[in-house]
Amino acid sequence: xxxxxxxxxxxxxxxxxxxxxxxxxxxxxxxxxxxxxxxxxxxxxxxxxxxxxxxxxxxxxxxxxxxxxxxxxxxxxxxxxxxxxxxxxxxxxxxxxxxxxxxxxxxxxxxxxxxxxxxxxxxxxxxxxxxxxxxxxxxxxxxxxxxxxxxxxxxxxxxxxxxxxxxxxxxxxxxxxxxxxxxxxxxxxxx
Amino acid sequence: xxxxxxxxxxxxxxxxxxxxxxxxxxxxxxxxxxxxxxxxxxxxxxxxxxxxxxxxxxxxxxxxxxxxxxxxxxxxxxxxxxxxxxxxxxxxxxxxxxxxxxxxxxxxxxxxxxxxxxxxxxxxxxxxxxxxxxxxxxxxxxxxxxxxxxxxxxxxxxxxxxxxxxxxxxxxxxxxxxxxxxxxxxxxxxxxxxxxxxxxxxxxxxxxxxxxxxxxxxxxxxxxxxx
Numbered sequence: 001x002x003x004x005x006x007x008x009x010x011x012x013x014x015x016x017x018x019x020x021x022x023x024x025x026x027x028x029x030x031x032x033x034x035x036x037x038x039x040x041x042x043x044x045x046x047x048x049x050x051x052x053x054x055x056x057x058x059x060x061x062x063x064x065x066x067x068x069x070x071x072x073x074x075x076x077x078x079x080x081x082x083x084x085x086x087x088x089x090x091x092x093x094x095x096x097x098x099x100x101x102x103x104x105x106x107x108x109x110x111x112x113x114x115x116x117x118x119x120x121x122x123x124x125x126x127x128x129x130x131x132x133x134x135x136x137x138x139x140x141x142x143x144x145x146x147x148x149x150x151x152x153x154x155x156x157x158x159x160x161x162x163x164x165x166x167x168x169x170x171x172x173x174x175x176x177x178x179x180x181x182x183x184x185x186x187x188x189x190x191x
Numbered sequence: 192x193x194x195x196x197x198x199x200x201x202x203x204x205x206x207x208x209x210x211x212x213x214x215x216x217x218x219x220x221x222x223x224x225x226x227x228x229x230x231x232x233x234x235x236x237x238x239x240x241x242x243x244x245x246x247x248x249x250x251x252x253x254x255x256x257x258x259x260x261x262x263x264x265x266x267x268x269x270x271x272x273x274x275x276x277x278x279x280x281x282x283x284x285x286x287x288x289x290x291x292x293x294x295x296x297x298x299x300x301x302x303x304x305x306x307x308x309x310x311x312x313x314x315x316x317x318x319x320x321x322x323x324x325x326x327x328x329x330x331x332x333x334x335x336x337x338x339x340x341x342x343x344x345x346x347x348x349x350x351x352x353x354x355x356x357x358x359x360x361x362x363x364x365x366x367x368x369x370x371x372x373x374x375x376x377x378x379x380x381x382x383x384x385x386x387x388x389x390x391x392x393x394x395x396x397x398x399x400x401x402x403x404x405x406x407x408x409x410x411x412x413x414x415x416x417x418x
Binding site for chain 2: 045046047048049050053054055056057058070071074075086087088089090091092095096098099101102103104106107108109115116117121122140141144147148151152155
């Protein structure tokens with residue numbers, strides 16, 4: 001089983017760095033874990049050209065690491081995103097990588113939950129787990145975050161999704177427990 | 192004393208302005224604001240966020256303005272990454288900028304349902320709140336491609352008249368004095384044509400573009416791409 005981890009944290013984000021380390025420890029040697037620490041990678045902005053649909057279908061015209069991320073995303077059973085909660089959304093590091101996943105879609109339309117979306121290019125329907133870290137207890141921000149994850153999941157046709165908010169007060173032990181629970185829910189640790 | 196409202200238009204699409212619904216829709220608002228005497232400055236965020244000089248220009252103009260107007264497309268349920276980056280840069284320099292700026296936002300998507308933009312507007316609202324600015328309203332627009340692909344044809348037949356009217360009303364609201372006490376209003380622009388017609392035209396035009404690019408297998412599987 002392949003697991004894709006997109007780490008959109010900042011360098012000094014203690015709780016997310018802790019999550020990343022714990023996931024690597026829990027999953028390594030059992031699963032093929034592919035980790036991308038996005039702040040260390042040069043990923044260009046999506047330029048909205050639709051070249052990945054109408055020029056070189058399935059491949060972004062910009063040649064950088066996002067091509068590899070897209071390829072692995074199409075072949076992974078679980079996607080894990082790590083991000084600080086930024087105005088209720090993702091960090092720009094994570095968003096840059098997510099924006100460049102457009103080749104996963106076809107230009108053609110379908111209906112999901114009575115809304116128009118794009119067909120997926122592949123049959124893969126991975127689980128999505130998004131860990132968001134925040135230092136302030138802000139319900140509005142958390143609600144936006146949850147709705148964003150849920151919309152992303154609908155858009156990407158994920159088989160299921162979880163959005164997990166971590167506060168700066170969570171201990172290492174509790175974070176590990178949260179991770180194990182979330183991985184159990186998507187069946188990763190059951191195998 | 193100069194009482195002209197100072198408007199800072201933050202263009203949040205990476206596309207050339209002539210191909211961008213974000214630019215066109217923002218233009219409906221700016222035209223009215225300009226007619227009503229507002230002073231307007233515009234920047235393209237994609238070119239601004241990656242340089243020190245660009246960052247300084249961004250901060251200086253936010254400092255100068257009374258109202259920030261964001262206009263961005265929907266990219267995977269959210270604004271494009273560089274818009275979030277610009278918001279971060281503004282937040283980092285909050286001390287220099289001060290409180291009380293007004294924020295207005297336009298988000299458009301290529302889907303028929305304008306409501307798909309609501310998360311984006313909520314993110315702009317949360318940004319406004321965290322910076323102690325004032326939310327002045329947001330507009331969600333669907334069928335973004337129709338505004339660009341059909342801007343001449345549909346424009347002639349008045350298909351944009353309701354959209355323009357909504358933006359004119361929003362502009363009239365923004366130009367009023369007493370920003371803080373103003374009633375804020377988020378609104379959704381109704382579809383300008385039936386969804387089925389829009390989607391059929393969108394796919395037809397996409398196929399034409401693909402043919403001109405000699406791209407024949409639009410359904411190509413990712414395994415074939417990366418092998």
